[in-house]
Amino acid sequence: MKCQNCGAEIKAEEAMAARGQTVCEDCYIDLAAKPKTCDPWAVYSAKNLEKTGSGPDLTQTQSAIVDYLTQNGPTPPGKLAKDMGLTMDEFEREMAPLRHMEKVRAQLQEGEKVICLW
Ligand SMILES: [Zn+2]
Known part of the structure; x- marks a missing residue:
């Protein structure tokens, strides 16, 4: 389904x-x-990138987000965006492909949304 x-x-x-x-x-x-809103085209393009075998290309910001989570563990999106120097809109744009590439995911921790590595 x-x-x-x-x-x-x-x-x-x-x-x-x-x-x-x-x-x-x-x-x-x-x-x-x-x-x-969740962008179906982000899923489509992320899946397509993976199929080509060249591996998905992360932007510098996306790599930085992954590095940050590797070092700091699960982080609320607001704090993560702030530490990355991004507005929430910019942050969400960087996050969508990362999530669809299964690099990071959102979780609820004690009722609070946090971003963590997949
Ligand atoms: Zn969904």
Whole structure:
């Protein structure tokens, strides 16, 4: 089955119900944390990049985010964006491909959304 929010393939047992949609865990966390649209084209292009075998190219900012999480562990998105010197909009744009490449993921820790390595 497919996530109705971002279109990612999900197993039936991983499907979560949020706002009347069947969604993947990532979208569920996003929907639970705040309203946000998920870009199906980001999934499409990330998957396509992986298929070519050359490996997905991370931007400098995306590499920095991965390095940061390697050193600091799970971090709330607000703090991560601030430490990276990004606005939340810029941060979300960098995060979308990282998540779809399964480099990082969002989790709920004690009710707070944090970003951690996949
Ligand atoms: Zn999704």
